[in-house]
Every structure is written in structure tokens, then in C-alpha cells.
Amino acid sequence: MELDVVGLSRLQFAMTALYHFLFVPLTIGLSVLLATMETVYVMTGREIWKRMVKFWGTLFGINFVLGVATGLTMEFQFGMNWAYFSQYVGDVFGAPLAIEGLMAFFMEATFVGLFFFGWDRLSARQHLMATWAVAIGTNFSALWILIANGWMQHPVGAEFNPGTMRMEIVSFFEVMFNPVAQAKFVHTVSAGYVTAAMFVIGVSAWYMLKGRHIDIAKRSITVASAFGIASALSVVVLGDESGYEANLNQQMKLATMESMWETEPAPASFNLFAVPDMANRDNAFAIEVPYVMGLIATRSLTKEVPGIIELVERSKEHIRQGAIALDALKTIRAAKGEEVDPEVRLAFEANKKHMGYGYLLVPFSDDPLNATEEEIDAAAWSTVPNVWPMFWAFRIMVACGFFFIAFTAALTVMSSAGKLDILRQKHRWILQIAVLSIPLPFLACEMGWFVAEYGRQPWIIEGVLPTAQAASNLSVAELLVTISGFVILYTVLLVVEISLMIKAIGKGPEEHEEDPDPQVARSNFTPVAAE
Template identity: 80%
Template sequence: MELDVVGLSRLQFAMTALYHFLFVPLTIGLSILLATMETVYVMTGREIWKRMVKFWGTLFGINFVLGVATGLTMEFQFGMNWAYFSQYVGDVFGAPLAIEGLMAFFLEATFVGLFFFGWDKLTKRQHLAATWAVAFGTNFSALWILIANGWMQHPVGAMFNPDTMRMEVTSFFEVLFNPVAQAKFVHTVSAGYVTASMFVIGVSAWYMLKGWHIAIAKRSIAVASAFGFASALSVVVLGDESGYEANLNQKMKLATIEAMWETEPAPAAFNVVALPDQAKRENLFAIEVPYVMGLIATRSLTEEIPGINELVEESKDRIRQGAIAWDALQKIRDNPKDVDPAVRDTFVQNQHTLGYAYLLLSFTDDPLNATNEQIDAAAWSAVPEVWPMFYAFRIMVACGMFFILFTAVFFYYSSSAKLDRLAKDRRWILHIAVWSIPLPWIASEMGWFVAEYGRQPWIIEGMLPTSAAASNLSVTEVLLTLAGFIALYSTLLVIEITLMLKNIRKGPDDGRTESHEPARPVSTGAMPAPAE
């Protein structure tokens, strides 16, 4: 990435987004787990479940506050670093963000206060309702954010107005039910559920290794393993749906994920391992599994998946057509009231390729008279770097397969009442659980990298290149704010980890007046009897 204003602005937004998403999936997943645990408490009346809710709720609260703090700056960056983007799509993009703030964020922010301070002021059922409201609000918040992001990946329900130079909503229904947005939402929240489940299992496994809080640890594993196993399976299924949508709407992203340079006969093979060479535009080495990619991406045996080279040739045709739309747009802007109707007709016929003309502006000031070399360079600029996409996707998939196996193992032991065997005879499984806590975050970050880096060079797929969307800032200004964000976010991350570890070491209230379980027995190899 070049150290220009656009490159630095991309780096700044990527850094803040990736930092922010360290907190989001745990918040999404823990909210549902808390509501589930409290439902059991209300149904059974057993105090141990209340203590579980309070303990995991404390960790949820720490994560929630840090998530809010890191998320606030992201929306301001649209105006600060991406002024033309904000002006270009504000009518479309601003609507779901406004709804998220008014409906979802205020909902969860209101009821999260009742969750923490309402234990002695609300009845059991009222407090449970508040907890579920927090869970619904958290997930609704993700919905509206991902509707906005999904529109950037697949812009539907809007039309460019040459007189205002803005995108304008033509069908909010299409924006709301954008298939890419819906697939991203269910995939993302399911990943959050897996993250929370892995976190709860890992912390509980640590308690079991230490011989602390055994009753709460076992019940937490039981809930989290069942929830996590179902969620891990759904992540894979819903990830397949995202891949299918990518084949329909973002073919270049899919081709770079698979390092597929040439169009293969249907059904295409899946590259398990490859060594992509961007300069030579080929794979120096590859291990393939026949038919798999074609079945996943097209759900058929006959439909081809276009390779990178074919898609580049298609981009060249769109660039030439987009140059015609760009020339007509300039004439409309120069004389909007008295422009020849034929010019408007020319623009309308070609406006769907206008964004491709903007790719040429990085190589020439006159897209209509661009040379073949400039068109070729612009077309290849629409290809993301292949090897990071290829391996980031495979890291994410490998983690997903591990999560299914991991949660299935703990679900088996918890459902068959054999968790004590883990602490006595298979402690290595508990150690793996502890060391696996960071893996869901790694998978989530890889997923967002694939989604966002794979969209480049577009900030709005096929409509507006990232290079045309940045604010008119200096490199120094962006560098200073980038350094400030890195310092601030790193400090917040240290605070988050410190507070989480402090409360995990402190552990839940064992309710010794209600139970015979010792708070922290000295580990002698024998496990204390669980409190009931």
C-alpha cells in the first residue's frame, strides 16, 4: 500500500475497523449466552445460574464499553477521511447507520443499564426481559451496520443522479433485503456466537485445570458447547451462502480467493494450497481437489467460474463503455439545463459502467481518449493482490473446521456428564481449550480482510473506486491522526485485556452461603466436588 493520502486513509480505517471488531463478536455472542443462562435461572430458580449470569455479564460489560468507545470514531472517519464518499452515497449509506443509532444502539444502551443495576429493582421476569432486549439490540445493531456494508459490496436499490452527482435511493426495500447484506449478517453474527462460546469454554477449562469454580465452569461449558457447536455448523453453511453470493455479484473477489487465473471447465477445482505469482499471472504451484469449487460457488455441474484473466478482459470492455458515460457526464455538468437530450440518453445507456471510467483517472485525465496501455493498466488495477486473499481465506476456513471439532468434543463430554474425566484423564484437551481462545478473533479478522481487501479497488463495488473517494487532506494530517488512533486504540486494548484478566482471575461469586464448593482449593491433583 502506497504512503499517499488514499493509502494512508485506507490503512487508518482498516486499523480502526479491525481494532473495533476485536470487541464486537464477543459482545454479540455473550449477549445471547447471558440471556440463555438467565432464562434457565428464571425457569429453575437455582441461584448458581444467577451467579453465572453476573460473572459472564461483568466480562460482557467490559467488552461492551470498549466496543462502543472504539466504534464511535469509525463513523466520524467517513466525513474526515472519505469526504467524497460521504457526499456521493450519503443518501443511501446514512439511512441504515441512522436507524442503527436510533433503534438498535439506544435499545441496547438503555437496557444494558437495567441489566447491571436492575437485579434488586426488577422482578426476575422483568430483568430477563431486559437481558433479552440487550441481546436483541446488540444483534439489531450488527444487522444495520451490515446492511450498510453489504450495500457497498453489492449496491442495489439506488440510482446515480447526474444533476446532483449523488446516489439516491430508489427502493429502500431492495437496500434492506440485499442478499449480500443478509448473507453477511447471518454469517457474522454466527461467527460472534462461536467467538463467545470458545471464550466461555476456554475460561471455564482454565478454571477446571485450576480446580476453581467447578460447578459454574461445568454448567458454562454445557451451555457454550451446545450453542457453539450449532453456531460453528451454521458458520460453515452460511459461509457457503456468502461464497455463492460472491460468485453472483463479486466474481473478481471469488477468483482472487481461489487464485483462479484461467476459466476452467465446469465444475472448477478447489485449490487447497497454491503459490500465486501476481507478476507472472499464474500459480507456480497448486494442489487441487477436482469439482469442489464449482459445486460450492455455483451449486451446479455445468456453470463455469470465470478466471482472473477473463474478468480483466471484461473490465477492459466496461472501461471503454464507462469512458463514454464519463464524457457524457462532463457535458451534463457543464450545461445541466440545456444539454442535448441525446447526451442524457447516452449517459443513461452507459451509466452502469461509469465507475470503471474512474479507474482510468489514475492513468489519464481524459478517459475517452485513453490508450490501450492505459486501459490495460486500469483493468489490472481492479485485481486485488492474490496471495493475501488466498491464504487469509484458508486460515479462516481452517479455523472454522477446528471450531466444529472443538465444540463437538466439549458438547459430547458435557452432554454425557463426562467433564470430570477431562480434568482427571484428559487435561490436554482443557489446555487446548485455553490456548484456543484467540482463534475465533483470528478467524474473524481474516474474514473481514477477505471481505474488504477483496473488494478493492472499489469502495462501492463497480461504482466508485477507493482512489476517487478520499478527502483532500495532506499526508502529514493523515499520518498524525493515524498515529493518534494507534496510540489510543492500543491503550484501550491493553485496558480491555487487563480488566478481563483481572475479573477472570477473581472469578465468579461461589455463593458459599448457598453451596459447599470451596472458592479456591489448593490443587492436589484431585478435583473438588461440584456445588449443586
């Protein structure tokens, strides 16, 4: 990434987004776990479940506050760093973001207050309804954000208006039920559920290792492991759906994820391991699994999955058509509403769907309509993201996913058989793995977002608007100052969040006579600060 205005704007948004998404998945997942635990409390009337809800709710609250604080600035960045993008898609983005703010965020924030301050003011059933409202609001917040993001990946339901130079909605139904957005929503939410499950398991395992709050820890592991295995399996299934949608709508992203340079005979193989070589456009040390990629991408054994080189060749024709559309648009705009030659209008209408590809020539040619073959070739290859990070980020995410399935399945079996106490007595290493695994779902989520967003480059709106055309008119110095400020602020917030979480975990749930384990010596109850 170059240290120019566009590169620095991308860096700033990427950093703030990755910081923000450290908090989002845990908030999404914990909200549902809290509602589940409180449902058990209302059904059984056992106080231990109420104390579980209050304890995990404290951690949820800390995370929720930091998530809101880091998320608000992201929307301001659309106007700060991406002014032309905001103008270009304001008609499309305004609706889902407004709905997210009015319906989901305010619903979520309102009922969060009732969750924390309504224990002594609401009946048990009323408080349970408030907790489920928090969970629903949290998930609705993700839905509307991902509808907006999904439209950037697969712009449907909107058309370009040459008079206003904006994308304008023609079907809100298509925007809302965009298949890419829906696949992203369920996949992202399921990943958040896995994150919360692994977090609860890890913290509970730490308590079991220390001999503290054993009853709460075992119940938490039981709920979280069952929740985790269901969520982890759904992530894999929904990831398969995302792969299928990518082959339909973002073939270059899929090809770079697989480091697939050449179009293979159907069905395509999956590269389990490879060392991508951008210079030679090939892979070294490739280990392939037959048929798998073809089944994921096409759900058949007869359809091909196009490789990077073939997709670049297709882009060249789109670029030529886009250059014609840009030239016609220039003439239409110069007419300022007066009558335009019908042939010019026809040329624009025939080629406007590829106009975004014409913009790709801007960095390489002063006259896109008369660009040389070398310039067109350079513009076409600019549609290929760096294969190396795409390839390995995807595999890190997948490896984490299969680990989560195996680990939560094992804990589910043990908890169902009533054998969690054996972990403390004979298999403490399993509990230690659980504690050490707490960061892994966060890593997997960050890798997933990296693949989704970096894999879309050079487009800020897939096939419609290149990122280089969307940035604000800022200076490098201004961006360096704001990036430094954001990094410092967000790092401080992250340190504060981790400190508060550690303090809350160290304090633990409210003490109760049934919590201590009589088999554990009192010496094990050493205060965290003393350890």
C-alpha cells in the same frame, strides 16, 4: 499500499475497524449466551445460574464499553477521511445508520443499564426480558451496520443523479433486503456466537485446570459447547451462501480468494493449497479438490466460475463504456441545467452503469475517452486485489472454522455424557487446548473482514465508485498524525480491556459453598497475582 492520501486513509480506517472488531463479535455472542443462561435460571430457580449470568455479564460489560468507545470514531471517519464518499452515498447510508443509532444502539444501551443495575429492582422475569432486549439490540446493531456495508458490496435500490452527483435511494426495500447484506449479517452474527462460545469454553477450562469454580465451569462449558457447535455449523452453511452471492455479484473477489487465474471447465476445483504467483499469473504447488469450487459458487456441476484473466478482459469493455459515460457527464454538468444534445444524454444513459469503471482510468490517463490500450489494460488489472493475502486469509479463516466444529462437537458429546470431570483427571491437554484457542475466533473474524473489505478493492462501492475517488482532501502529514493518535489510543484501550478482563477472570464468580471441589487440594486455590 502506497503511502499517499488514499493509501493512508485506507490504512487508518482498516486499523480502526480491525481494532473495533476485536470487541464486536464477543459482545454479540455473549449477549445471547447471557440471555440463555438467565432463561435457565428463571426456569429452574437455581442460584448458581444467576451467579453465572452475573460473572459472564461482567466480562460482557467490559467488552461492551470498549466496543462502543472504538466504534464511535469509525463513523466520524466517513466525514474526516472520506468526504466525497459521504457526500456520494449520504442518501443511502443515512437511513440505516440513523435506524441503527435510534432503534438498536439506544435500545441496547438502555437495557444494558437495566441488566447491571436491575437485579434488586426488577422481578426475575422482568430482568430476563431486559437481558433478552440487550441481546436483540446488540444483534440489531449489527444488522443495520451490515445493511450499509452490504450495499457497498452490492449497490442495489439506488441510482446516480447527475444533477446532484449523488446516489439516491429509489427502493429502501431493496437496500434493506439486499441478499449480500442479509448473507453478511447472518454469517457475521454466527461468527460472533462462535467467538463467545470459544471464549467461555476457554475461561471455564482455565478454572477447571486450576480447580476453581468447578460447578460453574462445567455448566458454562456445557452451554457454550452446544451453542458453539450449532453456531460453527451455521457459519459454514452461511459461508457457503456468501460464496454463492460472491459469484453472482463480486466475481473478482471470489477468483482472487481461490487464486483462480484461468476459467476452468465446469465444475471448478477448489485450491486446497497453492503458492500464488502474481508476476506469472499462475499457481505453484497447487493441490486441488475436484468439483468443490463449482458447487460452492454455482450450486451446480455445469456452470463455469470465471477466472481472473477472463474477468480482467471483461473489465476492459466496461472501462471503455465508463469513459463514454464520464465524457457525457462532463458535458451535462457543463450545461448547468440548460438543454443538452439528446445524443449526449442517450450516451450517458446507455453507459452510466459502467461509469465507475471509467474512473479507474483517471490514475492512468489524462483523457479517459481517448485512453490507449496500454492505459486501459493497466486500469483493468487494477481491479485485481493482491492474490496472496486474499488466498491465505480465506484459508486461515476456513481452517479455524473446521477446528471450532470439531472441538465444540467433542466437548458437546463429553458434556452430554457427563464426562467433563475426566478432562481434569486424564485429558488435561484438552483443557489446555481450550485455553490456548481463545484468540483463534478473533483471528478468524479479522481474516473474514480482511477478505470482505480488501477483496472489494479498488472499489469503495463495488463497480460504482473507486476508493481513489472517495478520499478527503487531506495531507499526508495530517493523516500520519491522526493514524499515530488512533494507534496509540486504541492500543491503550486494548491493553486496558485485556487487563480488566484478566482481573475479572482472576477474581472469578461470586463464591458459594457449592463451588469448591472437595477433591482438589486447597493449595490449588493460589491467587492469580501470586502465580
